[in-house]
Amino acid sequence: MTKAKCKVVVKGELCKGCNLCIEYCKREALRIGDELNLQGYYYAEANPEGECNGCMVCTLLCPEIAIEVYSEGE
Numbered sequence: 001m002t003k004a005k006c007k008v009v010v011k012g013e014l015c016k017g018c019n020l021c022i023e024y025c026k027r028e029a030l031r032i033g034d035e036l037n038l039q040g041y042y043y044a045e046a047n048p049e050g051e052c053n054g055c056m057v058c059t060l061l062c063p064e065i066a067i068e069v070y071s072e073g074e
């Protein structure tokens, strides 16, 4: 059985650091980074220690439509 790998990407300039995506990601694939964006928010980013499974929950929850998820193939 093959397992699809996915990659989550946050558009940092759109993020308002609300934490919703981080709270609801069951794979701990997102985290808040340590840099401010131009709006003055610490923004979400992919967590290299997590493993995105492409469930898309974060993309549905994000009020700023700041998250994209890509399939990296099988």
Ligand code: SF4
Pocket (backbone or CB within 6 Å): 006, 008, 024, 025, 026, 027, 028, 029, 030, 051, 052, 053, 054, 055, 056, 057, 058, 059, 069
């Ligand atoms: S798609 Fe799912 S597993 Fe991947 S970062 Fe979003 S909530 Fe987490």
Ligand code: SF4
Pocket (backbone or CB within 6 Å): 010, 014, 015, 016, 017, 018, 019, 020, 021, 022, 043, 044, 061, 062, 063, 064, 065, 066, 067
């Ligand atoms: S849900 Fe959207 S706005 Fe909120 S922290 Fe995640 S990426 Fe940023």
